[in-house]
Amino acid sequence: MNGMQKVLVVDNGEREPDSALSAELAGMGYASVTTSYEAADDVLAVIPNPTAVVLQMSQHADWSERRRFLELAHRLRRTLSPSGVPVLIAGGTSGALTMLQNELGSQAVAGPDL
Template sequence: MTGFQHVLVVDNGERAPESALSAELAGMGYASVTAPFEATDEVLALMPNPVAVVLQLPRHADWAERRRFLDLASRLRKSLSPANVPVIVTGGLSGAATMLQNELGVRPVSAPEC
């Protein structure tokens, strides 16, 4: 792995270049892994110590899809709360990076792995 802290981005698998968070997160000093909704648990099992999980709702999601993401957010918040890992739900690129900065506060954005 790299010396960067990792953020897991979960989406519905449909990725448009203009809504990718990876470039924004890299600019903030984070390495990101983007995974489809269905692979969330498997990716988290392989990802040691993420600093945050961002659930990126599809722009044109219907109520059922929004409910799936909100249910996942609730479950992840419960399971990741002992490690103080924030779970952020966003509707797209705009505002996601700011929300992440607000959640992580003054934590360093990159540090060598020990």
């Protein structure tokens, strides 16, 4: 892949056009890879060092789905925290972008150095 920093977005596989983070992340200077919950581990094997992982839960998720995302977040935080990769849980696009900006600071707004 190119030299852009990569953000992994994990969702439930049901993507609405107005809830996609890819365009917003590109505007912040990040490449993004969106995958379903079920494929998250396989994608992390290909992208072992993402800049961040955003777990984008549906705002209408039932308790079972919320629990799956919380368990995944706990596991990913345990495995990715030694390398400083933040794992964020968001319920919508704007919330995810705000959390990502707060977590990564001015780096998220400025984009990668050229």
